Each structure stands twice: as structure tokens, then as C-alpha cells.
Amino acid sequence: MVLNSDDDTMSVINADTYKEVSRIHIGRGPHHLIESPDRHTLVIAMSGSNELALIDRTTGVEKEHVTASDPYQIGYSPDSKWFVAASLRLDRIDVYDGKTLELVHRLPAATMPSHIAFSADSKTVFVTLQGTNSLTSIDLASGKVNWTVDVGPTPAGVITRPSGTLLVGIMGANYIVEVDPSNGNVTRKITTGNGAHNFLASPDGKTLYVTNRVAGTVSALNADTLEIENTLPAPGGPDDMAMSPDGQELWVTGRWHAWVDVIELASGTLKTTVPVGRSPHGIFVY
Amino acid sequence: MFDALQRIINQLQGSIFETAIQPVLFQLGLMDWSEDVFDGIEFALYGALAVIVAYGLCRPLELWAPVESWEERRAVRTDIVYTLIHRVGVVPAILFLLLAPIGVFIDSSLRFDGYIPPEIEQMVTPLFNHPFATFVVYMVVLDLGEYWRHRLQHRLPWWWALHSLHHDQRQMTLWSDDRNHILDDVLALVWSGTLAMLIDVPPGEYPLVLIGFRLIESLSHTNVRLSFGRIGSTVLVGPQFHRVHHSIEHADAPFARSRGCNFAVILPIWDVIFGTRRRAETFPSTGVASLTGPAIRCGYLKHQWEGFRRLFAALAHLIDRRRAGFVAALPAE
Numbered sequence: 150m151v152l153n154s155d156d157d158t159m160s161v162i163n164a165d166t167y168k169e170v171s172r173i174h175i176g177r178g179p180h181h182l183i184e185s186p187d188r189h190t191l192v193i194a195m196s197g198s199n200e201l202a203l204i205d206r207t208t209g210v211e212k213e214h215v216t217a218s219d220p221y222q223i224g225y226s227p228d229s230k231w232f233v234a235a236s237l238r239l240d241r242i243d244v245y246d247g248k249t250l251e252l253v254h255r256l257p258a259a260t261m262p263s264h265i266a267f268s269a270d271s272k273t274v275f276v277t278l279q280g281t282n283s284l285t286s287i288d289l290a291s292g293k294v295n296w297t298v299d300v301g302p303t304p305a306g307v308i309t310r311p312s313g314t315l316l317v318g319i320m321g322a323n324y325i326v327e328v329d330p331s332n333g334n335v336t337r338k339i340t341t342g343n344g345a346h347n348f349l350a351s352p353d354g355k356t357l358y359v360t361n362r363v364a365g366t367v368s369a370l371n372a373d374t375l376e377i378e379n380t381l382p383a384p385g386g387p388d389d390m391a392m393s394p395d396g397q398e399l400w401v402t403g404r405w406h407a408w409v410d411v412i413e414l415a416s417g418t419l420k421t422t423v424p425v426g427r428s429p430h431g432i433f434v435y
Numbered sequence: 436m437f438d439a440l441q442r443i444i445n446q447l448q449g450s451i452f453e454t455a456i457q458p459v460l461f462q463l464g465l466m467d468w469s470e471d472v473f474d475g476i477e478f479a480l481y482g483a484l485a486v487i488v489a490y491g492l493c494r495p496l497e498l499w500a501p502v503e504s505w506e507e508r509r510a511v512r513t514d515i516v517y518t519l520i521h522r523v524g525v526v527p528a529i530l531f532l533l534l535a536p537i538g539v540f541i542d543s544s545l546r547f548d549g550y551i552p553p554e555i556e557q558m559v560t561p562l563f564n565h566p567f568a569t570f571v572v573y574m575v576v577l578d579l580g581e582y583w584r585h586r587l588q589h590r591l592p593w594w595w596a597l598h599s600l601h602h603d604q605r606q607m608t609l610w611s612d613d614r615n616h617i618l619d620d621v622l623a624l625v626w627s628g629t630l631a632m633l634i635d636v637p638p639g640e641y642p643l644v645l646i647g648f649r650l651i652e653s654l655s656h657t658n659v660r661l662s663f664g665r666i667g668s669t670v671l672v673g674p675q676f677h678r679v680h681h682s683i684e685h686a687d688a689p690f691a692r693s694r695g696c697n698f699a700v701i702l703p704i705w706d707v708i709f710g711t712r713r714r715a716e717t718f719p720s721t722g723v724a725s726l727t728g729p730a731i732r733c734g735y736l737k738h739q740w741e742g743f744r745r746l747f748a749a750l751a752h753l754i755d756r757r758r759a760g761f762v763a764a765l766p767a768e
Contacts, residue, residue: 155474157566174564177554177635198554261467279467303466321466343461362469363461365453386453405449405457405473407442427445428473 150433151402151409152179152193153426159193160425161209164393164434167411167421176202176214181222181389181431186229186247191433194220196238201250206435215250218243222264226271231289233274235262242276244289254292258285264347266307266315268330275315275330277304284317284333298333300326306347310372311354318345320362327375339375341368349390349399360387360401367401367412382419383410391434402429444484448477482522485646489653493609496659502678502718503658505606509732514610516735521613521620522649534624538632552635573636573644575702580630581648582705584623585698594622596749600742603731605722607681612652616742651701656681660718669707672699675718682719 151160152175159175162168177197185192185203190212193202196219203213220234225247232245235258242262244254260280267274273295274287282302286295302321309315314336315328325345327337342361349358350372357370360383367387369379385403387410392399398420401410408422409429452473460466505511545552555572556563562572588598597619604611615623627645636644655677662668662675680697696713699705706712722731730741751758 174566302464321461321464344457344466363457363466384453385449386457403449405453407445407449424442427441428470 150182150191151425151429152182152431153407153428154178154180154430155428156426157195157197158426160429162409162423162425167423169423169425172426176200179431182433183223183225184433186225192223193431194223194234196221196236217245217250222262224265224267224274226267226274226289227269228271230271231267231274233265233267233276233289235265235276237261237263237279240280242274242287244274244287244292256287256292256294263304264306264318266309268309269313273330275307275309277307277317279303279305279320282321284315284328286330286333296333298328298335300328300333300335305345306360308348308350308357316348316357316375318347318359320344320346323361323364325359337375339370339377341370341377342366342380346387347389349392352392352396358390358399360390362386362388362404367399379417381412381414381417383412384419385410385422388430389432391432393434400432400434402432404428404430444477444480448473448480451480452476479523481643481646482649485649485653486518486522489609489650492650493653493657493659496657496661496674497608500660501658502660503606503720508606510604510606511608511610513733513735513738514604514608514614517613517615518610520735521615534621534628538628541632552633554635570643573631573634574647576634577627577630577636577644577648578699578701579705580627581700582698582702582709584626585700586709586711588619589695589698593746593749593753594619596745597622597742599723599726599745600738602681602721603723603726604681605683605720605731607656607658607678607721609653609657611656612649614738616739616746618742618746648700655700662716669703672697672701672703675716676703678718678721679713679715681721683722683724684719 153160157174157177158172159179160169161171163170175193176195179193179195182191182193189206191204191206193204195202199216199218201215201217201220202211204211217234219236219239221237222235224233229247232247232250234243236243240258240260242256242258243252245252258278261278263277263279265274265276272289274289276285278285282299282304283297284300284304285297288295300317301319304317305320306318307315313330315330317326317328319326323343323345324338324340326335329336341359342364344361344363346360346362355372357372359368359370361368365384367381367383368377369381371378383401385406385408387401388404390399390401397414399412399414403410407427407429408424410422411420413420456472457469460469460472555569562569588594597616600616601614604614651672655672655674657674659674661673663671663673668676676697680695696711697706698711
């Protein structure tokens with residue numbers, strides 16, 4: 150499933166034939182989608198129509214629409230207690246009850262809050278602020294900001310490592326940074342490629358993939374050492390990623406060319422591109 | 436066919452952005468603008484497409500049955516410059532970059548306080564999953580807004596001072612639609628953008644809506660002896676209908692009090708409903724009687740400066756009625 154954010158549609162692709170089998174009008178400005186904690190439901194955030202669409206993961210049937218003002222990037226805390234939505238366009242972060250999806254905190258966030266990661270203990274959410282080159286840490290229970298620090302130009306993706314440290318993609322530069330979650334200090338820079346954007350950990354946890362938006366590549370890093378093991382071709386403005394269930398292919402949305410790159414990991418080559426709708430963003434493979 | 440065309444436009448958009456624009460944004464540290472600029476390229480490409488289609492459609496009509504023929508066409512060349520600057524790129528890009536943040540600020544403030552604009556599909560549920568029908572509804576609502584903006588352009592002296600630049604053309608052709616003062620374009624964008632925000636037109640569809648308007652407006656300004664007839668002229672604005680609006684004599688009674696007639700942009704029904712329809716099967720000369728000479732037969736920059744002069748004169752008259760103002764160009768009451 151691929152969300153075409155400029156078309157208000159969702160493309161369904163047959164992963165065996167690499168063909169788009171249907172394109173469904175889903176709602177305005179669909180950007181990201183995640184699994185619910187019980188893995189039965191896909192939650193699609195539609196920033197333009199101010200709602201979340203809850204889709205049955207097995208049947209693909211829409212179960213419910215939930216009103217949520219301008220949800221862009223979304224995420225459940227590891228303990229499922231919290232659901233957080235970053236509103237990139239409206240400069241705020243909304244914290245919802247993870248069970249009822251009722252709003253608990255609405256926090257101004259200057260500016261352009263983008264990607265989300267949680268601490269392993271589910272007490273803290275970390276959000277990149279693209280417009281002010283910073284990363285902010287928020288205590289979920291109180292809604293108080295722990296710290297906000299400068300991490301580099303136009304930070305995008307953020308992920309929590311098993312060790313607890315954070316990695317942030319610096320889209321305005323050619324590197325990712327490692328950040329101490331206790332105080333926001335940048336402890337390390339790792340060069341990946343121009344426009345370092347987003348992360349995906351391989352299912353076995355050994356490899357970390359980083360999309361490089363400007364370079365048109367994906368860097369494959371050793372998840373322990375953070376050393377680059379391979380650089381994969383991903384033309385068209387690589388953004389979000391998903392792994393095929395067999396772990397053989399990496400699927401990457403190409404924002405600027407309305408296609409999805411399919412990369413064969415064994416050979417490290419671009420296997421094919423699958424045409425979809427305009428500005429494909431979120432992707433989910435199953 | 437439309438899907439194929441859209442695919443070509445989007446691939447071109449992606450290639451231009453990826454190879455020429457994105458590297459510049461990256462070097463300048465402006466990557467947070469990437470999605471806005473990417474959308475702007477699409478806007479410009481559709482603008483260029485609209486110009487090409489308008490030329491392909493309307494120019495043969497002008498050659499086939501022109502209302503007027505001129506040996507000296509400098510004023511037409513000025514309108515071509517207007518079209519290239521105002522429709523394809525520079526002006527829309529500047530307006531977009533200046534006005535978009537203001538729109539986002541207003542939108543965010545309203546939404547932060549819990550106001551979420553209603554979607555037309557939610558109010559008229561049969562429209563859900565029918566994007567083309569929804570698109571048509573947006574066009575109709577925005578067209579009503581354009582009708583009233585156009586009424587005010589003719590009614591308010593300071594606005595008429597600006598809008599008179601559009602009307603002072605005596606060689607009206609398919610290129611004349613974009614002959615507008617840049618401040619008038621700002622007002623138009625604020626007006627239609629606000630309305631689009633209130634009825635929640637998706638930002639991605641807004642360029643398509645504008646292009647739909649522009650194509651019909653190019654046709655309505657075309658120098659062709661073509662009328663849609665008694666019934667057709669109630670359905671869609673055409674060259675004859677709009678030429679009557681541009682008539683150099685359009686201040687004649689009984690329309691003097693409203694300073695004009697046939698204000699509709701796409702749907703003439705608004706003129707019927709609001710009593711400004713003027714039935715006439717004539718093809719009158721165009722222009723503003725009191726505006727002649729170099730002020731109307733000049734290049735782009737001089738014409739823009741002339742617009743500022745008229746505006747300041749009109750504003751000066753508003754402040755101090757003893758000053759002459761821009762009344763000379765106003766149709767007599």
C-alpha cells in the first residue's frame with residue numbers, strides 16, 4: 150500500500166507482479182500509515198481532511214474514520230498508551246490517549262514538526278522540527294518540553310536505537326547524527342549522502358537503511374557500528390521505506406517521480422520502479 | 436488520455452525538480468521549502484500547458500473569423516508578455532511564496548481553535564469517491580466568488596483604477612486575459628484563495644481549478660466573431676458575451692448604475708440571477724473611452740507603472756475630493 154499525498158489516493162500494488170492493481174480515493178493529504186499495536190489495523194493519517202482512517206489489515210476494508218486535526222506523521226508509544234500526531238503544516242504536536250484516541254495535550258511546536266520516535270520506556274516522544282533545525286523531547290504524561298536542541302539543517306527522520314540513543318536524518322546536509330536522549334547533545338555524525346532523510350531497521354536488526362533524498366540513494370549501515378556497508382540506487386527522491394516480507398527487497402517511495410523503487414538487496418541493484426500516484430509518501434508492505 | 440498527460444507533466448516536474456531545483460535548494464539550505472517548490476513547478480507547467488492549449492484552440496479562431504484586424508500589433512505583444520510572466524511562472528511563484536505562509540497562518544490559527552473547514556464531500560455525501568463531480572462543484576462556487584470580485588472591480592473607484600488596465604486594451608485577443616496589474620493579481624489570489632480555504636479546496640487541486648478558469652477566460656477574450664447563441668450564452672461565457680462586457684460603450688444605460696454588464700467569468704447564469712446580463716448580438720469595439728495614447732499602447736513595465744499612477748490618483752481622490760483622481764476613466768453615472 151502506498152499513500153499518494155498529492156493525489157489523495159492509496160495505491161495497492163501486487164508485490165509479485167510489481168503492478169498497481171488499484172488506486173483508491175482515501176481522503177485529503179494522506180502522508181503516513183502505521184500498524185495499530187495489535188497489528189490488526191492500519192492507521193492512515195490524512196492531514197488535509199483532518200482524520201485518521203482505520204483499515205482492516207487483513208481485508209483492506211475501512212473500519213472507521215476518526216477526526217484528528219491535521220495529522221501528518223503518527224506513532225504509538227511502545228506500550229500503546231499514547232498516540233502522537235505531528236502537525237507539520239500547523240506547527241504543533243498532538244498527544245492522544247492510545248486507547249480512545251482522545252486528545253490529551255496540544256503543544257505548539259515551532260516549526261514544522263515532522264518525524265516521531267519514542268523512548269523505549271514510553272515516557273518520552275522525540276520530534277524533529279524541520280523549520281528550526283532542531284529536535285525536541287517531550288514528556289508524554291505532563292506534556293512538558295524536556296529540551297529542544299539544534300541538531301543540523303532541516304532534520305527529518307528520527308529513530309531510537311536499541312541502546313537508547315537517537316539517530317536523526319539531516320536532510321539539509323549529507324549526514325545523520327547520533328543524539329543523547331537525556332540532553333539532546335549530538336555525540337556523533339555519520340556521512341551517508343546528500344539529503345539524509347529517513348530510517349528503516351531490517352527485521353533482524355542488523356542493518357539500518359537511510360534514504361538520501363538529494364543523492365537518490367539508500368545507505369545500508371551496520372546497525373551496531375553505524376558504518377556504511379553499501380549504497381543502493383533509489384532514484385526519484387527516496388522517502389519512506391518498507392521491507393518485503395521475505396526480506397529480499399526494499400521498497401522505497403520516490404516522491405518526485407510518482408513511483409516506488411524496488412531494490413533487490415542481494416545484488417544491491419534497482420530491480421524495477423512501479424508507477425503510482427503523485428507524490429507517494431507512506432508505504433506498507435505485507 | 437488525461438491520466439497519460441498528467442503522467443507526462445509529473446515526470447517532467449520530477450526531472451526539473453530533481454536535476455535543476457533540488458540541488459540549488461540543498462546548497463542554499465532551503466530544503467524545508469522543497470515540497471512547496473516542487474508543487475510550484477507543477478503549477479508553472481500546467482500554466483505553460485494552459486497557454487499552449489489556449490493558443491492551439493483560440494488562435495485558429497482568430498485567423499478564421501476575426502472581429503477586428505490591425506496592422507500595428509504592439510499592444511498585443513504587450514499582452515503576450517503579460518501572459519508569459521503572469522501565467523507561466525514569475526508572478527505566480529512570487530505570489531505563491533508571499534501569500535502561502537499567510538494562508539497557512541490563518542488556516543492554522545482557525546484549526547488550532549477547533550475550526551475545521553467543512554469538506555464539500557462531507558456536506559454532499561454523494562460526491563464522495565466522485566472527484567470530478569467534486570471538482571465541478573468547486574469550480575461553480577469559486578465562479579460565483581469571481582463574479583462578485585469582478586463586480587467590485589468595476590464598482591469601487593480604487594479597484595477600477597487597477598482593473599482599468601485590463602479594460603484599456605483596444606486590441607483584445609486571446610492574450611488579453613492576463614493583462615492585469617500585479618496588485619490586482621494579488622487581490623484576486625487573496626480573494627479566490629480565501630474562498631478556496633473556506634470551502635476546503637484541496638491545495639493539490641487548486642492549480643487545476645485556476646487553469647480551468649484561465650482556459651475559458653482565454654477563449655472569452657479571443658478576437659473572433661463567435662457567439663454561443665441565445666441558449667449557449669446562458670450556459671458558458673463565450674467571446675461575444677465577454678466582448679460586450681469589454682465594450683467601449685458599456686457604461687450606456689441601463690447599465691450605468693452598476694458600471695457594466697456581463698461580469699460572469701465562466702457561468703453567465705450569475706448575470707441572469709443578479710440582473711447584470713445584457714443581451715446583445717453585437718461585437719463592439721473594446722477599451723475605455725477616456726483612456727488613449729501611449730498609456731495604453733506601451734510595454735509591460737510602463738503599463739504597470741501606469742496602473743500605480745491610476746491607483747494613487749484614485750486613492751488621492753478618496754482622501755481629498757478636491758483632487759481630480761481617476762474619475763476620467765470611470766464610466767459616467
